Amino acid sequence: MQEHRALILRSNRFLGSSLVDKGLVSTSALEEANGKFMEAIQSSDLKRASILSTLLFDLKTMEEDKLLDYLVDELKLGLVDLNFMELSSLRPMNVDLSLCWASSTVPFDYVEGTYMLATCYYMSAPVIKYWEELLDGRLIWYGTTISSLSRALERIEEIHETEDAAAEDE
């Protein structure tokens, strides 16, 4: 995760500003979330370093439903519940799982040169830009909830562990 520190800082900073700009969160709530975010960054607990989850779950100053409504109504984004998706290893795509944790984003399917990506950080321009530059192909974006994404990343982690164990056995 440490190698993604700059991306984490940048994507969270942009997300916070966007949420305030769009009136989804107040400046004072963001100030408080920023404080907690920096504590997580400085304690090197980068998996916990998310302004969005701080706003939603720690401070409870924002409702995830409202964010999803905004993504659908204003940004015309489709939503996906990853709990109902069949997930596979990220290794064939050359994608590092820690990057997915750092950017709250996961490519969950690849069909004929098109990547399907689910993200909680669609309103953070650096996240979108980073993935667009990383993946060679067309990208279709979906919004998702934090719990859906976290569970999906844990499932992929298990898939990777199974792959590693199989490789060791061989």
Next chain:
Amino acid sequence: MPFSVLILDDDADFNSLLTDIFEQADYIVTSITDPIEAIEVFGETDYDLVVTDHRMPEMSGAEFMKAIKKDKPEVPVIMVSGYLENDTIRELISEGVGGVFLKPLNIFSLLERTTELIAEAKRVDSCSNGNSEDVGGEDTGAQLGFNFRSYPCKSGASASFAERLYSLRNFKSTLSLIGESGMHYRSICEDIREFYESDAERFIYFSADFFTQEEALSLILKAKQEGAQRVTCVMLELETMDVSQKTLATKLAKNEDAFGDLGLVLRSVFCVSGDLDLLFDEGLIDENLYILMGTAEVRVPPLRECSVDVGVMAQQLVVKIAREKSLASVPRFERSARDLFRQHSWDGNFDELSATVHKILRDNPGDVITYAVAKSVLNASEGASPRTRFESHLSTQQVNYIRAASILLGGDHVKTARFFGTEVALIDARMK
């Protein structure tokens, strides 16, 4: 937003008195003693109000008013005179005079009526223009419901900027102003200060030359002793501060350590010139500041996005300099000179504009700043000698190379110095 007033009185002493009255009330004033010249100037410039004497040798105030109302009937006119019959006053009012004042003047009534007439004219103008769509247009003035002087707000970009600042005026702990080099951050922050009517509100300014913990604490405590309940610390040119000053700025913004329990509300305004992400990559803005500055961030519009404002800002500078130099009259820009200023790119923003106006006035241009004078000063600034231009170009390129290397080396100045085979101090100096 400062309004502009044309004053016509053939009596130079009284003209000067009126000019002082209106300038001290923060109007932009053009003072003229000759009615013919005043008609010509009125045709070339957008004034918000005209104040004229009634009895003048070449033509009466009533005749002057008729002449200018033919061109722009919407501009209100106030008449001043030593003596007038009641019938004449009634006649003048029926002809469209917005107010008649007899000498000796009641200054307060005069200024009060001025405010009323301008507000009334703007309301009518706004209604006839289909109201609030103006703010987005480049060529229209925006009517703000608050005072704002650092930009005249006659362009969409500056009006939006002023409104955004006003909407954020009650920011809790930090506000960031991010713009290009040469911005007039201090004036902008003085405008923010003017948003509050309370005397218990205090702004303190710090820069790389003046920002230690002792200095900061001393000024904050002094403000508290003087009755301040909330102190806003403005960090000018934050990117040029050294590491310890940036750490101090973070502590101050977070109300930590020595700034933790001072018994008053402390806030910070960070002013930064440059691209914040680049500055972060270069290591000139650390992680803490980078995140802190994202809470309430406002982009300061460069002058090239506010071309309509530039003419007014230039005239404001002329008034200020004329006052400092105690000039007998305040020079005014010829329309073509003002248009030239509007078209100029002003890459150095307000600092460049200010330096240009200073240069023009240094050479005593007379009462009118002509196109030729403005052009020659702009050319002199741009042109210089070929050698100077090349030196400047190479110097910029050198700084760009150093910045690029610094970013690629993680903002580490020691590594950057080693890469170029030079001293760290030189890299530090160039990066500033």
